[in-house]
Amino acid sequence: MIRSEILREIAPILRDQLVVCNIGIPSQELHAIDDQPTNFYMLGTMGLASSIGLGLALAQPKPVIVIDGDGSILTNMGTLPTIANNVANNYILMIIDNGSYGSTGDQPTYTGKKTSLAKVAEACGCERVIECQDVDTGRVLQEALDSGEMTIMVVKCDSGNAKNPVITMDPVVIRDRFMKAIEA
Amino acid sequence: MSISSKIVDDVVAAGIEFVTTVPCKQLAGVIDEVENRPEIYHIPSNKEDEGMGLCAGAFMGGKKPMIIMQNTAIGVTINTLATLTQYYRMPLPMLISYRGELREPVACQVEMAVHTKALLNQMLIPTYHFHKESDAEELPEILKYTFMCNKPVAILTDASFWGGYGDQ
Numbered sequence: 001m002i003r004s005e006i007l008r009e010i011a012p013i014l015r016d017q018l019v020v021c022n023i024g025i026p027s028q029e030l031h032a033i034d035d036q037p038t039n040f041y042m043l044g045t046m047g048l049a050s051s052i053g054l055g056l057a058l059a060q061p062k063p064v065i066v067i068d069g070d071g072s073i074l075t076n077m078g079t080l081p082t083i084a085n086n087v088a089n090n091y092i093l094m095i096i097d098n099g100s101y102g103s104t105g106d107q108p109t110y111t112g113k114k115t116s117l118a119k120v121a122e123a124c125g126c127e128r129v130i131e132c133q134d135v136d137t138g139r140v141l142q143e144a145l146d147s148g149e150m151t152i153m154v155v156k157c158d159s160g161n162a163k164n165p166v167i168t169m170d171p172v173v174i175r176d177r178f179m180k181a182i183e184a
Numbered sequence: 185m186s187i188s189s190k191i192v193d194d195v196v197a198a199g200i201e202f203v204t205t206v207p208c209k210q211l212a213g214v215i216d217e218v219e220n221r222p223e224i225y226h227i228p229s230n231k232e233d234e235g236m237g238l239c240a241g242a243f244m245g246g247k248k249p250m251i252i253m254q255n256t257a258i259g260v261t262i263n264t265l266a267t268l269t270q271y272y273r274m275p276l277p278m279l280i281s282y283r284g285e286l287r288e289p290v291a292c293q294v295e296m297a298v299h300t301k302a303l304l305n306q307m308l309i310p311t312y313h314f315h316k317e318s319d320a321e322e323l324p325e326i327l328k329y330t331f332m333c334n335k336p337v338a339i340l341t342d343a344s345f346w347g348g349y350g351d352q
Contacts, residue, residue: 020241040244044267048237052268055241055249058225059202078230082238086227175272179244 001134003096004029004162006155007067010138013145014039014065018182020053021067024103025161026096030067032164037177041167047075050093054083057091060182063145064090070097070111077120083152084125092144093152094137100159118154126152134158187317187346188213191279194320196223198327200250200277202242204228204235208254210281210346215252232257233264236276243274248331252279255300255340256293265307269336276336277327282313287343304338311338314345 003026007014011034020040021027027041042049050073053066073079073095083093099112111117118131128149132140134157144151167174185193191214195203204227205215218226225247229235232253239249257280269276283290284297304311310329314320323339330337 042268044271045233045237045264048233048240048264048268051234051237052241052244055202055238055243056245057241058227058238059242059245059247076231076234076237078234082227082230082234171272175244175274182245 002158002160002162003098003102004033006096006134006137006157008033010141013138013141017145018056018062018064018178019067020049020056020064022049022069022072025164026067026069026102028164028167029162031167032162037181040178041169041174043167043171043174047072047079050079050083051076053093054079054086054088054091056182057088058086061090062182063092064088065092065094065141068093068095069102070095070099070117071101071109073117074109074111074115080121080124080126083150084121084127087127087150089148089150091150092141094141095152095154096157097154098157098159102159102161106159106161112159118152121152121154126150128152129154131156186213187320188217191320191323192217192221192224194323194327195250196221198248198324198331200248200327201225202227202239202247202249203252204238204249205252206230206232206235206254206257208281208283210283210341210343211252211254211279214279218252232261236261236264236269239276240268240272240274243276248275250277250279254281255283256296258300258303259296262303262307265309265336270307273334274336275331275334277330278336278338280338280340281346282340282342285342285344287348300340309336309338311340314339314341317345319345
């Protein structure tokens with residue numbers, strides 16, 4: 001499965017949750033599949049989805065799901081020790097690991113070679129780290145929500161992108177409706 | 185009362201509850217104060233752009249955030265300031281140690297000091313410079329202003345403000 005197929009499959013689970021979605025094609029895909037005010041789309045700033053989501057999870061009690069990528073985590077690898085040492089049990093970091101920089105032309109990342117993000121996360125001190133295959137994403141995500149424990153998911157899947165338009169919504173509108181959804 | 189403790193009193197009084205820090209020797213006293221205040225959730229960052237991401241999330245979750253960092257961080261956060269903090273119109277007070285000014289013993293620090301105000305100016309970031317201890321009297325108003333206008337705001341604090349830097 002490619003990322004967009006996974007997102008389509010888990011859309012019913014994501015729909016009722018606060019979601020922080022990674023820059024570029026992942027946000028475009030989620031926006032096209034099921035745009036919700038509970039989705040925060042990153043329009044720029046490579047690497048910070050996991051940090052934005054952690055700040056949000058620490059600041060309020062609702063569950064937060066971050067849809068991140070292997071390339072983005074590699075860009076901001078310092079995020080994993082911060083996550084491990086600031087436990088928020090309403091935080092789920094779902095790393096869609098397709099071994100490539102999807103938004104820039106599917107150049108390979110090191111996670112498709114020797115590097116294991118699950119092992120890195122464990123070495124950083126993250127306690128509930130689950131690596132799974134694309135077909136199991138929905139089940140593992142639901143279990144993570146039900147567990148009430150901070151969870152790092154590394155979802156191994158195929159490289160590839162769906163074709164969707166760029167998001168033209170104003171960033172302040174995205175942020176404003178997201179904040180209203182958080183308060184609701 | 186020490187200047188560090190006065191500054192953190194003002195931070196708490198402004199309703200700031202989420203503070204991320206990347207250390208600098210000049211900021212050690214302030215960071216200790218932040219760590220010891222029960223009103224503040226202190227989350228050290230490994231890099232300043234990571235810290236700005238944390239602050240963006242905390243703000244959307246209803247907490248007033250702040251970042252404490254060195255001026256060298258301006259060099260690594262321009263993209264984050266432009267495409268996250270400013271683009272989504274989020275407030276972010278940045279308490280910044282202004283290394284490379286008078287009384288600086290490390291020559292390399294001057295190399296970023298000469299770019300600091302120019303970069304902040306280019307980014308249209310409101311910038312305040314604390315040189316004497318009495319300059320900090322404006323801090324409560326600066327914090328209020330930051331959350332009024334939803335912008336990143338820089339507070340540069342140089343070695344003279346902190347009473348010098350080590351042995352010299």
